[in-house]
Amino acid sequence: MKVWAIANQKGGVGKTTTAVSLAGVLAQRGYRVLMLDIDPQGSLTSYFRYSPDDLESSIFTLFQNQAVNPYSLVRPTRFEGIHILPATMGLATLDRQLGAKSGMGLVINRALKAMADKYDYALIDCPPMLGVLMVNAMAACDHLVIPVQTEFLALKGLERMLKTLTMITRSRSVRLPYTIVPTMFDRRTRASTETLRLLRTRYADDLWNSVIPVDTQFREASRMGVPLPMLLPQSRGVIAYERLLNTLLSQGAKQPQAAVI
Numbered sequence: 001m002k003v004w005a006i007a008n009q010k011g012g013v014g015k016t017t018t019a020v021s022l023a024g025v026l027a028q029r030g031y032r033v034l035m036l037d038i039d040p041q042g043s044l045t046s047y048f049r050y051s052p053d054d055l056e057s058s059i060f061t062l063f064q065n066q067a068v069n070p071y072s073l074v075r076p077t078r079f080e081g082i083h084i085l086p087a088t089m090g091l092a093t094l095d096r097q098l099g100a101k102s103g104m105g106l107v108i109n110r111a112l113k114a115m116a117d118k119y120d121y122a123l124i125d126c127p128p129m130l131g132v133l134m135v136n137a138m139a140a141c142d143h144l145v146i147p148v149q150t151e152f153l154a155l156k157g158l159e160r161m162l163k164t165l166t167m168i169t170r171s172r173s174v175r176l177p178y179t180i181v182p183t184m185f186d187r188r189t190r191a192s193t194e195t196l197r198l199l200r201t202r203y204a205d206d207l208w209n210s211v212i213p214v215d216t217q218f219r220e221a222s223r224m225g226v227p228l229p230m231l232l233p234q235s236r237g238v239i240a241y242e243r244l245l246n247t248l249l250s251q252g253a254k255q256p257q258a259a260v261i
Helices: 015-028 043-047 059-064 089-098 104-114 132-140 152-172 190-202 217-224 236-250
Strands: 002-006 033-037 082-085 121-125 143-149 178-183
Touching: 002 015, 002 132, 015 033, 015 043, 015 082, 015 121, 015 143, 015 178, 015 217, 015 236, 033 043, 059 089, 059 104, 089 132, 104 132, 121 132, 132 152, 143 152, 152 190, 178 190, 178 236
Parallel strands: 002 121, 002 143, 033 082, 033 121, 143 178
Antiparallel strands: none
16 A cells, blocks of 8 residues: 655645545546545545544544554545545644654554555645644655645745655655645746746755646535546546646656646
8 A cells, every 4th residue: 555645834735635636536547545634624524524523433533542443443435446534623632632642653654554455545634734643644654745835925834844854754764755746826827937936946856847727626526525536537627636646656766857837
């Protein structure tokens, strides 16, 4: 099982949209996908029509009782090939309740290893802050996907994320490969084009060679609770995520690519 974490230390940059869209494309290609919602806001959980306020068990249960069978916490979705390990609001208290307890940084890693034969891919939708949940995602994943909205304030979140990544890398002893993904790109605006230029100047070696465009269909798909690849597979947003997935699947050894839009 391959494990990808989708993270940025800024909210509103397209993390959940990226996780859902990649899962949708993977499922359409016949892969078995487990989605993990470790954001206390529970956006991914809500997307698939589970209520973070009402669930009796969730990924928080895993931190409270590591002896529990993690597969017993997994919920189906309406979509073949996609399951979810949902979030509840209790995750917001995790750092305060259990953050200092020994072994808390590897909870998700151990749970995924126990389910490795059941799924082809696991996608972790991360919270926009550093804490035990982010540490868990970094310890568990094989590849980090960093969505960055193409506007200037989002660059600060990227800088913080890369500092966190440097810190986590020291404890892992091996470099965690990552891909920076420009999102919500609007070629008509100066902010988008200038931000993309800065990304290409500063982060060329780790920047995806294309962009995720602004596409209002993502909002409609979210309203309906359907991954956009399963709702409008020919939309421009889906075509972009198809291209991103192809890049991620080919990134055994990462090589620079010519920039395209």
